[in-house]
């Protein structure tokens with residue numbers, strides 16, 4: 001696979017997708033969104049990959065959808081193109097964990113891309129925002145829906161109606177990011193976290209992700225039943241026997257993803 005707007009790297013079970021349009025602070029144009037989608041789908045099928053990291057540059061994870069690409073489009077054109085539908089569909093189809101490693105700006109579509117990932121690790125320099133209102137539009141890649149579910153209505157309304165930015169500390173307090181790390185150590189920390197996940201049993205990782213996502217989509221009663229059935233089903237795997245026996249025998253488990 002050759003890409004023009006992203007870089008792809010794989011090391012010890014972890015794949016890194018690096019957004020690479022430095023001249024536009026990694027603004028998400030159609031080519032970049034399509035390449036991210038293509039890379040994710042292919043890495044999800046790659047047996048050498050157990051976890052995926054999406055990152056940008058130190059200055060910008062991504063400064064939003066590409067304003068220059070959209071500025072002159074008509075209502076009929078954007079409606080027909082519906083360009084953010086495909087990437088949301090890709091994220092919904094990915095089984096493996098996807099971690100956003102955010103340094104610098106994650107604005108508009110950049111914040112939405114980070115939120116489409118399973119969790120966000122932020123550098124101290126990270127800044128999140130949904131500034132679309134200042135452009136005369138609203139978030140279009142999930143911001144009004146995912147941000148509200150993650151940080152609650154009051155703070156999401158504040159962000160979306162004012163277009164202001166949130167720094168990493170506020171984002172952590174609000175539950176938007178799971179951890180903050182020193183900016184210069186972002187990739188090292190995220191690599192360690194992703195590698196830890198990649199060494200676990202893939203069937204349990206896939207089902208843990210699915211069960212956790214189910215919490216956002218269903219009632220508590222249905223979600224609890226779903227979780228228990230998934231828990232029960234994992235007793236059909238060799239890795240459950242290996243994981244529990246390794247604990248009892250005081251050794252590290254050797255998972256075989258079976």
Ligand code: CAA
Pocket residue numbers: 023024025027028063064065066067068069084105107108109110112131132135138139140141142143
């Ligand atoms: N689209 C296209 N180009 C962008 C861009 C974007 N979203 N963000 C930055 N750029 C370009 C700039 O135009 C500039 O290019 P030129 O050198 O050719 O002029 C280059 O990247 C560097 O940007 P700045 O000079 O503006 O850098 P800065 O450090 O002064 O400011 C910033 C950084 C605060 C992030 C500022 O660039 C900015 O406000 N960007 C736009 C943020 C935004 O409004 N995002 C929402 C987009 S709409 C959207 O995302 C819809 C959706 O929901 C999917």
